[in-house]
Amino acid sequence: MSVDEFREKGYLPEALLNYLALLSWSPGENQELMPIADMAQRFSLSDVGHSASVFDEEKLAWVNRHYLKVADHDRLARLSIPYLERAGYVAGPVTAEGFAYLSSLVPLFNTSIDRLEQVPDRVRQLFRFSAAAALEDAAIQREVGESSARMVIEALADELRLAPRLADKQSFRAVADRVKQKTRQKGRALFHPIRIALTGAADGPELDLLVPAMDRGAELASSTGIAAIAGARERAQEFVAQYAHLRN
Numbered sequence: 631m632s633v634d635e636f637r638e639k640g641y642l643p644e645a646l647l648n649y650l651a652l653l654s655w656s657p658g659e660n661q662e663l664m665p666i667a668d669m670a671q672r673f674s675l676s677d678v679g680h681s682a683s684v685f686d687e688e689k690l691a692w693v694n695r696h697y698l699k700v701a702d703h704d705r706l707a708r709l710s711i712p713y714l715e716r717a718g719y720v721a722g723p724v725t726a727e728g729f730a731y732l733s734s735l736v737p738l739f740n741t742s743i744d745r746l747e748q749v750p751d752r753v754r755q756l757f758r759f760s761a762a763a764a765l766e767d768a769a770i771q772r773e774v775g776e777s778s779a780r781m782v783i784e785a786l787a788d789e790l791r792l793a794p795r796l797a798d799k800q801s802f803r804a805v806a807d808r809v810k811q812k813t814r815q816k817g818r819a820l821f822h823p824i825r826i827a828l829t830g831a832a833d834g835p836e837l838d839l840l841v842p843a844m845d846r847g848a849e850l851a852s853s854t855g856i857a858a859i860a861g862a863r864e865r866a867q868e869f870v871a872q873y874a875h876l877r878n
Contacts, residue, residue, distance in 0.1 A: 640713065640746025642701065645694035653683035663696050691744035698740050706740055707733040710749045717750035719757045721857045728854030735843055738835045755829040756844050759860050761872035764830030773826060774873060778815055782823040783873075785812045787866040795845040796862055799838045827869040828862050 636646055647666050656679075657664065657672045698706065707729060714720040714732070724732065739752035764770050773779055789805050789812075796802040810820050825837055834840065841862050848861030860868075 638747070640709070640748070641690065641694050642697045642709075642746075645690065645697040648697075649690045649693045653685065654679045663693065695744050698743065698746075701740065703733045703736040703740075704729075706736050706746070710746055713747055713749050714753075717754075717757075719750060719753065719857050720855055721852070722855040724855035725853065728850065728856045731846060731850060731854065731856055734846065738839050738843060742835075752835065755831060755834050755840065756847060756859055757857055759830055759865055759868075761830060761865070761869040764826065764869070765872055765876055769832065770826055770830075771876075773832070774823065778813070778819055779823040779826075780873070781813045782809060782815050782820055783827045783866065784870055785809045786824055786827055787870045790863040790866050793863070795849060796842050797846055798842050802838060802841045802862075828865050830869075 633646075637643075644666065648663060648669075651666070651669050651673075652662060655673065655677055657669065658677075710732065711720055711724060720728075720732075735753055735756070738756075739749050743749060743752055765774075774783065786805070786809050789808050790796075793805055794801070796805060806820065806824065809824070810816055813820070815823075821837060822832070825834065826832065828837075828841060828844070844859055844865070845861045845863075847856065847859030848864070850856050850859070852858065
């Protein structure tokens with residue numbers, strides 16, 4: 631593989647340098663992650679191994695995951711734009727407002743991916759939602775077929791109909807707490823139906839991050855360069871309506 635291919639996959643340069651340096655040399659003390667400047671200070675030819683090195687891309691991905699976790703959010707947002715463009719999630723020149731939104735999405739993916747090419751899949755639930763498609767899944771049909779789950783989803787739709795956009799964790803938790811009080815459901819029995827209604831999926835990013843991101847995204851103008859995002863209110867209403875249609 632060429633360096634360009636590693637870049638195309640979304641490996642950070644500092645991660646590739648770190649990994650390559652350790653193929654035949656070790657700084658000792660079981661250290662595997664360190665900046666290149668520190669390596670330069672500690673390097674000695676006498677510590678270089680004599681046996682042939684083995685390139686392990688899984689180990690490189692592990693190193694890259696560390697650097698993604700600690701990287702500047704604006705930098706990761708900028709590096710992610712080409713991947714988001716290919717997925718159709720960035721639909722034109724990104725304005726300052728659009729870029730600020732992308733930067734705010736970094737906590738959704740930077741601790742759970744190995745390479746930047748995985749970013750679109752991690753944020754897919756923001757940009758792709760279809761209650762009809764979700765309800766074609768037999769497992770989801772069974773889940774929402776339970777009266778307690780339907781009660782949570784209907785209460786959620788009612789709460790969101792009157793609530794302002796959930797721009798942060800606190801506002802989402804406040805709505806979830808009101809649904810809890812109405813339905814007397816808690817834990818998984820509360821949050822799993824909420825997840826299904828708002829994402830159409832049984833798993834995904836943390837709801838405390840995802841739901842505010844979808845509501846902030848719903849307020850963005852198309853001129854920001856960010857593709858249209860359905861808000862939590864619209865998703866919940868669509869899910870309730872689609873489920874009612876399915877039952878009829």
